Amino acid sequence: MEELKEEVIASEEIFRGRILHLRVDKVRLADGTVSHREIVEHRGAVCIVPVKDGHVLLVRQFRLPAGKVLLEAPAGTLESGEPIEEAAARELEEETGYRAGNLLFLGAFYVAPGYSSEKIHAFLATELAVGEAHADHDERLQLVLVPIEDLHQRILRGEIEDAKTIASFFMALPKLA
């Protein structure tokens, strides 16, 4: 697959932010073609499918880039150096108020590999016990419980508009039978 690879021959930092950095790389393709890639650097994230009594715990959240409220699986950005299991346990409790007795890693995926380095690590959380919700200071969430089969049908009808939620639920589904 060497013929697919790209070599970075220059890199310019455009922006360093709180959740993302932006750079533009000049690349040379295997056949010598030169191009530019606009790249968002992101620390990576976790996404959790929490299941309790036949329901999936989701959160409603206003998403400014979408301009509306979306219904999503709990998720959040990794803190620097944080192991993914710890991040999953932390984000689940922060966003839903539940602690997981059992966290099962489902897999990981890039969400926008054409321009973003963000990789999301997906987990199934079960044996949930009441903990303590404490969202970030600038984060407002509403917890919503959706029966497993309802969520499945809503995804198939195109009513869930968040890729990580759809992908993670799909990977969790065989474990929910």
Added chain:
Amino acid sequence: MEELKEEVIASEEIFRGRILHLRVDKVRLADGTVSHREIVEHRGAVCIVPVKDGHVLLVRQFRLPAGKVLLEAPAGTLESGEPIEEAAARELEEETGYRAGNLLFLGAFYVAPGYSSEKIHAFLATELAVGEAHADHDERLQLVLVPIEDLHQRILRGEIEDAKTIASFFMALPKLA
């Protein structure tokens, strides 16, 4: 859901690129809290699940933000003003060399709603006929045919590392029986 909404009180443009723009918005939450949101503006995209003789047509592509070759459903960015069905037909032929006799809209999803406006419109493509592949000048792809059930199992084993591919295949699956 008014209590979830955020009001933009200032907006700063950071970068205008070829495939994305970046801005930082100052927002006021319903309770008066002020924060900043780093937002990637993206025109949106299409993703196609092309099926022929029990196989899904996927493409291998080097993704610089991931630092490796990924196996993904054919996809691409909308051109300015382009209807999504036309974009799906165009990207399918450009990337795979096949024309779709039938394109079925499956749904649409945001890929990173925390910081990107990118919305991907997913389609199932069937009745494929040979057309003409012509990737972008700086795009190198390899076509890979994967049996439907193989792809399903590879997703469940966490071997497919691209969210749009997993989400679109999940939405297409009931139509493939």
